[in-house]
Amino acid sequence: MSEPDGKYHLRLARPDEVGRLRDIEDRAGERFDGLDIFDPTFSSSFSLDEMYRLAKLNQVWAACDSNDKPVGMIVASIRNGNAYIEELDVLPEHGRRGIGARLIEQVCRWAVEHGCPAIDLSTFRDVPWNGPFYRKNGFRDLSRGQWTADMPQIRESETSHGLMPEARVFMRRDLK
Numbered sequence: 001m002s003e004p005d006g007k008y009h010l011r012l013a014r015p016d017e018v019g020r021l022r023d024i025e026d027r028a029g030e031r032f033d034g035l036d037i038f039d040p041t042f043s044s045s046f047s048l049d050e051m052y053r054l055a056k057l058n059q060v061w062a063a064c065d066s067n068d069k070p071v072g073m074i075v076a077s078i079r080n081g082n083a084y085i086e087e088l089d090v091l092p093e094h095g096r097r098g099i100g101a102r103l104i105e106q107v108c109r110w111a112v113e114h115g116c117p118a119i120d121l122s123t124f125r126d127v128p129w130n131g132p133f134y135r136k137n138g139f140r141d142l143s144r145g146q147w148t149a150d151m152p153q154i155r156e157s158e159t160s161h162g163l164m165p166e167a168r169v170f171m172r173r174d175l176k
Helices: 015-032 048-056 099-113 131-136 151-160
Strands: 009-012 060-064 070-079 082-090 118-124 168-174
Touching (some): 015 048, 151 168
Antiparallel strands (some): 009 060, 070 082
């Protein structure tokens, strides 16, 4: 899948690329510095072991430049029958070019292939490249009564990793 200009393409990430994917996550995470929505003394990075495991299961996709070097990535799993976006990151210098939206659409196709009726995620409610970005891409906020059985545990884990729970929101995109 390439952009019309051929600059970016999506492919499954290789397990041996998890170090590069962590670099993408870290660089993308620098945009949150100073926002007072997490405690910087904690690490909220996605587990490298889990990313490696999911890459081996073909559940991690990379957005690559014309040299096939990853510049963005998305990690997905299945939780409570729905697809779940575990992580989505794009290097800041490659941002605002539709890469994140393309990665979401890739997970939508994957979710449909696996019989998932929806995609869920947890993100920062008001950070422009989080909640508003996902709303623009078909996601809606979930009320507490709409949470799946594992969402309280996800929120507890996020909080234990320094993310401010009042700044977070669970979201869902229903699939047709």
